[in-house]
Amino acid sequence: MANISTLFVALSDPTRRKLFERLAMRAMPVGELAKGIPVTRPAVSQHLKVLREAGLVAVEQDGTRRIYSLDPKGVELTRSYLDRMWNRALLGFKAAAERTD
Amino acid sequence: MANISTLFVALSDPTRRKLFERLAMRAMPVGELAKGIPVTRPAVSQHLKVLREAGLVAVEQDGTRRIYSLDPKGVELTRSYLDRMWNRALLGFKAAAERTD
DNA sequence: TTGATATGTTAGCCATTGCTTACGTAAGTG
DNA sequence: CACTTACGTAAGCAATGGCTAACATATCAA
Numbered sequence: 113m114a115n116i117s118t119l120f121v122a123l124s125d126p127t128r129r130k131l132f133e134r135l136a137m138r139a140m141p142v143g144e145l146a147k148g149i150p151v152t153r154p155a156v157s158q159h160l161k162v163l164r165e166a167g168l169v170a171v172e173q174d175g176t177r178r179i180y181s182l183d184p185k186g187v188e189l190t191r192s193y194l195d196r197m198w199n200r201a202l203l204g205f206k207a208a209a210e211r212t213d
Numbered sequence: 214m215a216n217i218s219t220l221f222v223a224l225s226d227p228t229r230r231k232l233f234e235r236l237a238m239r240a241m242p243v244g245e246l247a248k249g250i251p252v253t254r255p256a257v258s259q260h261l262k263v264l265r266e267a268g269l270v271a272v273e274q275d276g277t278r279r280i281y282s283l284d285p286k287g288v289e290l291t292r293s294y295l296d297r298m299w300n301r302a303l304l305g306f307k308a309a310a311e312r313t314d
Numbered sequence: 315t316t317g318a319t320a321t322g323t324t325a326g327c328c329a330t331t332g333c334t335t336a337c338g339t340a341a342g343t344g
Numbered sequence: 345c346a347c348t349t350a351c352g353t354a355a356g357c358a359a360t361g362g363c364t365a366a367c368a369t370a371t372c373a374a
């Protein structure tokens with residue numbers, strides 16, 4: 113799981129992001145997630161698979177239901193990628209400023 | 214520019230991410246960016262347009278060349294979105310833990 | 315102006331992907 | 345056991361998107 117590509121692809125779809133945002137509020141089973149989202153339940157399952165394989169959400173079985181929740185792992189990986197790029201840019205700006213002296 | 218959708222869509226393509234990463238190292242004109250990337254220069258221009266409209270890179274004209282550089286704005290917006298989701302999840306975990314007591 | 319350099323834009327093609335419908339599966343209930 | 349509930353999977357379709365080739369534009373130099 114969880115290369116950068118998979119993470120950004122997962123978060124690039126509006127429906128998937130909506131699911132992700134609701135799971136950030138609180139853990140939920142698939143059926144409840146499907147309500148209030150204008151796509152069918154199978155579509156939700158497919159989206160959850162993408163989010164899960166990216167490491168952005170986690171599943172826990174409870175009887176016949178599967179409780180999905182936000183997975184810190186994927187969030188952290190995405191954040192660290194952006195931080196890395198940001199730090200690179202800072203170093204670059206600094207180097208450029210010193211060359212200007 | 215710069216709704217969350219546009220940002221994640223921009224970063225979800227490997228070629229665009231490669232351009233973004235190189236611009237994080239240092240500012241560059243289009244021609245130099247196109248070298249070392251296995252797509253044609255027009256494709257690079259199209260990708261840069263997407264990154265620019267997302268607020269992830271900025272342009273500055275220098276004669277016939279256009280120098281692209283990383284734009285902190287888009288990076289910051291993406292980071293803050295992830296932080297927001299992460300904080301939501303923390304609140305949720307906390308509330309769930311208190312209900313368990 | 316003429317030419318060269320550097321870049322953006324357009325049209326069209328092919329692969330990807332998000333959606334629905336239909337089906338498969340597994341855990342509870344009578 | 346049969347039945348229901350909750351969910352995942354597969355097939356097929358329509359829309360999106362990234363790519364190339366060809367063209368348009370703009371700046372500088374001679």
